[in-house]
Amino acid sequence: MTKKYILNKMDAGMQAKKFPQYIAALSVCLGSVAAGTVLGWTGTISTKLSAGELNGIYADQDMLGWIGSFATLGAMVMCFPIGFICDAIGRKWACLTTILPFSIGWLLVIFANGPGMIYTGRFLTGLAGGAFCVAAPLYTSEIAEKEIRGALGSYFQLLLTVGILISYIFGSEFSPQVLSIICVFIPVVFGLVFFFQPETPVYLLKKGDHAGALHSLQRLRGNNYDSEKELAEIKHHLDKDAENKVSFFQAIRTKASKKALVICMGLMAFQQLSGINAVIFFMGEIFEKAGGSIPYAYATIGVGVVQVVATFISSLVVDKFGRKVLLIGSAFFMCISGVLLGIYFTLSDRKLVDQTTIDKIGFIPIASLVVFITTFSLGFGPIPWMASSEIMPPEIKSVASSLAAMFNWFLAFVVTRFYNNLVSAIGGDVTFYIFAGVSLVGTVFVFIFVPETKGKSHREVQDILNGTHRIETKTSDGIDNLAYKNDAAFQ
Incomplete structure (x- = not known):
């Protein structure tokens, strides 16, 4: 005992x-x-x-x-x-x-x-x-x-x-x-x-500083932990990556690489063209133009609190519900909230109803933006960035992730720069109808093209993107034997 x-x-x-x-x-x-x-x-x-x-x-x-x-x-x-x-x-x-x-x-x-x-x-x-x-x-x-x-x-x-x-x-x-x-x-x-x-042990090992990497890992894991064993594993993966390293232009020719790049770029596009940065940068201005009984500054703060809470919840549920379900739900409800906000601006800005009616439906802008920010934070906020690390083949991950990030910020620049010009030219209602339309297309895009990565290894995800099915069998002496077949279900 x-x-x-x-x-x-x-x-x-x-x-x-x-x-x-x-x-x-x-x-x-x-x-x-x-x-x-x-x-x-x-x-x-x-x-x-x-x-x-x-x-x-x-x-x-x-x-x-x-x-x-x-x-x-x-x-x-x-x-x-x-x-x-x-x-x-x-x-x-x-x-x-x-x-x-x-x-x-x-x-x-x-x-x-x-x-x-x-x-x-x-x-x-x-x-x-x-x-x-x-x-x-x-x-x-x-x-x-x-x-x-x-x-x-x-x-x-x-x-x-x-x-x-x-x-x-x-x-x-x-x-x-x-x-x-x-x-x-x-x-x-x-x-x-x-x-x-401390500096990361991975970086220190890449630089050949084994002693520094060991010290870093001991600080992060404690002195009683077998840091040498983990360092050996890290070094093994680094050496393996170095052996398999090919040029970006060679790696991008594979089916999996092309699909991964299209999916990541598509998710970044739908994230930004949903209008999220226009909402974040000019939320107070949107509330002020919409009117309502709640002061615009307090309404903005309230939506900001909702964003923090929703992002925290997302971190708890993303591994439970899966990426694809959260993305589809996120895009669909962003579409609904955009339509509702557009309808409100149509009624108020174009004087289709009297002021008494506008006052009665003054809750719509706040409710719409709460739904928009909540569902964005649950899905299209964090998951497109996560997708870069989960579905990109390792041979193109660093360059492709940088390309995706650059594309994301470029679209963010376009939206924030021309949002006010767009509102002045075609009205706030049509602007949000456009954002809603983009989110609707994004819903369809995710449903058709984006694979579910929940619970799947990186190799399994690459098999899905390549449109192949992995068959694992064992020989008589117990050695694993892998075979692949094309499968329409994986196309």
């Missing part, structure tokens, strides 16, 4: 500690809060910018479009360089270097004496946010055990929405300049906290 107890204690001692991994993930994702404040900055201050409350600079509708879109333009520019930076100086220092453009960008906004300084500041903060959107998930995935990798990976999107909410809250109560002063301190706090975390 005593011997069994001792063995159990020894086994327990060999288990990796989870707490240091959670702390490391939360520390790096404090930078997500900084990136979120960039996205949410215009959410409740658009009218204040129009009134010249930022150093006496008056922003018309065209300027508001540029103020919103320069951040996405900066993020788009960084999609490719950040991958090389992560490999050159490490994941940790790639994250820490974002503090510089974050800080300079916010200082330019705080002391802006004209539109040019605001544009430059927004571009730099967007550049930092875009870099962080690549570097932070990479860091998290490389420091986490596979059993908790999904949970730790969800912190990035969750704390991004927290940053958006912070901008909504402080933007509703303070001037744009004070809001910017608050925002400039967030990346500094991130740097002070994250500075003491």
